[in-house]
Amino acid sequence: MSPFPLRTVAAVALCCAAIPAVAAPDSGDRYRVTTKMQMAGMSMPGKPVEVCTARANPVSEQAIPKDKDCEVQGFRIEGSKASYHVVCKGKNAMTGDGEMETLPDGYRGSMKAQVEGQQITMSYEGKRIGSCDYASESPEAIGKAMTAQACEAQLTSIPSYSMYVGPKAACPAWKDKFCANVSRSMAQAGDPAHFAETDRSFGGIAWQAVEACGGGSRATFLAKACARAEGTSDLDFVGDMCPDLAPKHCADADPNRNGRFLAQHCAERARTLAAQQCEGRGYTAMQSSPYRAFCGSYATERLRARGEAGAKGSGGSR
Template identity: 75%
Template structure:
């Protein structure tokens, strides 16, 4: 049974106290409440807590706290006793029958409930031990204070948007402050490097926050693409701005934008590779101004081949035997050998 539902049952008991004490503004009665519970054939250890309740409130159906999907039925008051039935539907469905009795200086009561196929029996007894400031010490007031602390602590985190925006927001009064922080973050995110970093680290969460505060990923990306294109950051253009790619392929500098050409301008990349990379020896390649481009081209082709090989179904029969356990481990290729192998792959089919 969900813990919050058990707490709600106890809150029902505490809310229904009615004592003949003189009413004072913004004050209440402090009770020491002992509760015992049995569930699934087990007796839980008794718990004792102190609670501040409103002073001398008449018992009524409206005085019973409940979730939005719960209804109080058959509420009756007979002398010093009250009884009721509570029915909750939805994800945390529950039904329960409760009663309580007001005593001189305290109260006692019981609740029998059924939730998730389990029977729960609870008994409680409260004794008044003094007064309290209901405005600040009641469970509701303490809950509001804790909520405010959490809302304040998370207001700087754009990934906490569900707490501040939307119909189920727990901190709607903090929305303006939260959205001011989001706007500052989004203004920085129009920088291409920051956009890529945020998109990689936070994904959908950060853009949901932007949309909740009146922005959008598309609008921010459009600004980042404009800055990337004007600043010559063609890797970003290729990765995030497909509409801008065609007009950048013809003029992209192979020495600066090799990765962009290889990944996004296949036809020009193949032409350049045939002209500048294929058939060159190791020494010639090292002195070529197209060395970086040729290396990128070879690496991308190698990655494509590896991906294709991994996609092929594993061999079943006739597979190469695993090397013997006593075989010597292969020696690591030297840097010169690796560069030569890379050069050989450039012109491979």
């Protein structure tokens, strides 16, 4: 059985919470509501719940909460009592007959409902325990306050962008603030180091947030970062993030600064340099050579390539 129909039935116990009221101090009544439910031979007593309701007659048609697919039929008041029939259609289909009664210090009622072929019987009683400010203490007001708190708390969290942007955003009113934070955070994303750190820390989420806020795309920022990396000869970044640009830098790459770049992306020049500057040199000679960083990168790359080739060969022979 879907839990939603059970919640629909149980919501009757909080009947007065649905009644609108004029926002004013001491505008509501605080009730302690206790429910009991029976179904399929089981009894399920509910935990007492305190609820702030609008100051109005608990026995009214407005007091019957219902889903958009539900309709209240045959509502009738006789003295301090009321009765009604409710019909809900769609995936949460149910029918029920209920009654409620005003008491000197509260209200009580019951409902018998048919849900997915089973009968559910619920009884409830609300006892007035004091006054309250309906404008700030109603279930709706409390829910709004909790939502606002959550929305404020995540404003600087880029991975939380779906809370603020998009058709299912829970915090659309905070979108401008969130996007302003994203814009400030990503202001330096065109810098190669910042771009690489963003990719490492957030992956695609950061770029989804930027795009959702109308601040561009990953491709836009990458193009800026690649251009800046070329201008500062940060060829390791070019090789890692902009491989299409790598070939044109093989001829002018400095082995002392760009050894890894040469070893990984410029095979022909790397082999020539290795033959000239690395092969046949002893440990002491290599330590004093200006090409030692390049030779180390070249050796590491050759080991990596051999390891990958061996792994492929082993996989193919199985």
